[in-house]
Amino acid sequence: MTDPAPQQATPTPAGWYxxxxxxxxxxxxxxxxxxxxxQAPQPTKRGGTGHIIWASVIYALAVLQLLNGVVGYAMGRPGAWGPAVFAIAAAGVATWLLLAGLKLRRQ
Structure with a gap:
């Protein structure tokens, strides 16, 4: 019985390390x-894009809810302001996400 041939290691490809x-x-x-x-390592771009995207989505939903409240109130549904209050709270969360995302992108 013979010993198996030694396995060759995969060479590391050329590149910056x-x-x-x-x-x-x-x-x-x-x-x-x-x-x-x-050479000096290139700075890596930090996150933050996800925060900005979520903030944009929340702002869009908040505007729709606010319009729903205004239109509902104009049509004589006094309870329509519930979604509008939610929209104001959502806009606050979206502002926080937007500012956090911008801060992350500047680092």
């Missing part, structure tokens, strides 16, 4: 060895 000598920088790996090329 954290420099093993200075993890605050990137260094080019050519696929076989480190080169002398180094």
């Amino acid at each position: 954290l420099d093993p000598d200075d993890t605050a920088r990137l260094r080019w790996w050519d696929g076989t060895a480190w080169t002398d090329q180094r």
Whole structure:
């Protein structure tokens, strides 16, 4: 019985990786060895887009609820202001989400 052949490790593809000598920088790996090329890492874009999208959806729903309350009241349904009050609260939540999203994008 013979021993199975040793498995070859998959080589790491060429690209920019954290420099093993200075993890605050990137260094080019050519696929076989480190080169002398180094660069500062590019800043990553933080989140915040999701907050802005949710804020936009909530604002749209709040406007619809507010219009529903105004139209309902104009048509003689005094209880129609319930959705309008909800719309004002929803607009407050949407404003908070929008400000949080903008703050995250600036970081």
